[in-house]
Amino acid sequence: MCVSTNELKEKIIESLRLQDVTPEQIEDEAPLFGTGLGLDSIDALELVVMLEKHYGIVIKDIEEGRPAFRSVRTLAEFIEAKQPAK
Amino acid sequence: MNKLVISAASAVTDADLATAKMGSRFGRMDLLSQLALLSVESLGIEFQTMDCSRIGVCMSVCAGSLATDIQYWKGQREVCGPSPTLFAYTLPSSAIGEIAIRYRLTGPNLCFVGSDAVLIPEARDLIERNEADGCICVACNVITAAASELIGIPPKAQARAAFLMRGANGFALAENHRDMESVCALACAGEFARNSAR
Numbered sequence: 001m002c003v004s005t006n007e008l009k010e011k012i013i014e015s016l017r018l019q020d021v022t023p024e025q026i027e028d029e030a031p032l033f034g035t036g037l038g039l040d041s042i043d044a045l046e047l048v049v050m051l052e053k054h055y056g057i058v059i060k061d062i063e064e065g066r067p068a069f070r071s072v073r074t075l076a077e078f079i080e081a082k083q084p085a086k
Numbered sequence: 087m088n089k090l091v092i093s094a095a096s097a098v099t100d101a102d103l104a105t106a107k108m109g110s111r112f113g114r115m116d117l118l119s120q121l122a123l124l125s126v127e128s129l130g131i132e133f134q135t136m137d138c139s140r141i142g143v144c145m146s147v148c149a150g151s152l153a154t155d156i157q158y159w160k161g162q163r164e165v166c167g168p169s170p171t172l173f174a175y176t177l178p179s180s181a182i183g184e185i186a187i188r189y190r191l192t193g194p195n196l197c198f199v200g201s202d203a204v205l206i207p208e209a210r211d212l213i214e215r216n217e218a219d220g221c222i223c224v225a226c227n228v229i230t231a232a233a234s235e236l237i238g239i240p241p242k243a244q245a246r247a248a249f250l251m252r253g254a255n256g257f258a259l260a261e262n263h264r265d266m267e268s269v270c271a272l273a274c275a276g277e278f279a280r281n282s283a284r
Binding site for chain 2: 016017018020021042043045046048049052053
C-alpha cells in the first residue's frame with residue numbers, strides 16, 4: 001500500500017491537534033522535531049500511538065523509530081516498509 | 087518603596103476558546119491549561135520586557151486536574167489506550183508549565199488545589215520576601231460534566247488572572263480583596279472609572 005504524504009500530514013495534524021496548520025504548510029522533507037514542525041517528546045509518543053492505531057505498526061524500540069521520525073517523507077517510507085503486504 | 091498594585095486582570099470562559107489565537111500547540115492542551123493560558127494572555131502584559139526570572143506564578147485549581155484525570159482514565163478503554171499527551175496534564179500544576187514556557191518565565195511558582203483565597207496573599211508574600219518583582223495569579227475552575235457527576239459541584243469552565251507587582255500604575259489592593267473575583271471586580275471597576283474619565 002502506498003502511503004500518501006498528504007494523508008499522513010492530515011493524520012499528524014489530527015493526532016497532535018495542531019491548530020491553524022494545514023497539510024500544505026508541512027513540507028515533506030522538513031524536520032518534524034526541533035526546527036520545522038517543532039514537535040517534542042510527547043508528540044513523539046502521540047505519533048507512535050497514531051502509527052499503531054491507523055497503520056497497525058507497533059514500534060517497540062525507540063531506536064527503530066528514530067530515523068522514521070525525521071520527516072513526513074521518512075515516516076511515509078517507514079509505514080510503507082512496515083505494513084504487511086496485502 | 088512602591089506599593090503593591092494589580093496592574094491588569096482578566097476573566098475567560100470556555101466560550102472564549104473558539105476565537106482564541108494562541109498558536110498551533112494550544113490545541114493539544116487540556117481545558118484547564120487552555121483557560122489558564124488564555125486568561126494570562128488576556129492580561130495584555132508584555133512579560134518579555136521584564137526580568138522573566140523575577141516573575142512568579144501562583145495558580146489555584148478548584149478541583150485539581152480531576153476533569154483531565156477522568157478523561158485520561160476513560161481513554162483506557164480506547165484502542166491503543168489513552169493519549170500520552172493527556173497524561174502530561176494529569177498533574178494539576180501543568181498549566182503553570184505552559185504559562186512559563188509561553189512567556190519564558192523562570193521565577194518561583196506555586197500551585198494550590200482548592201480555593202483561590204490563598205492566591206493574592208501568597209503572591210504578595212513572594213514579592214514582599216523579594217523572591218519576585220511581580221506575580222501572575224491565576225484561578226481556574228474547571229468542572230466538566232463527568233467531574234460534576236463525581237463531586238456534585240455544578241459544571242464550570244472559567245479562569246481569572248491578575249498581575250500583582252510593585253508600582254504606581256494599577257489598582258491598590260485593600261484588605262477585602264483576597265479572592266480573585268473581588269480582585270477582578272476591582273480591576274474592572276477601575277478600568278471603567280479610568281475610561282469614563284477620559
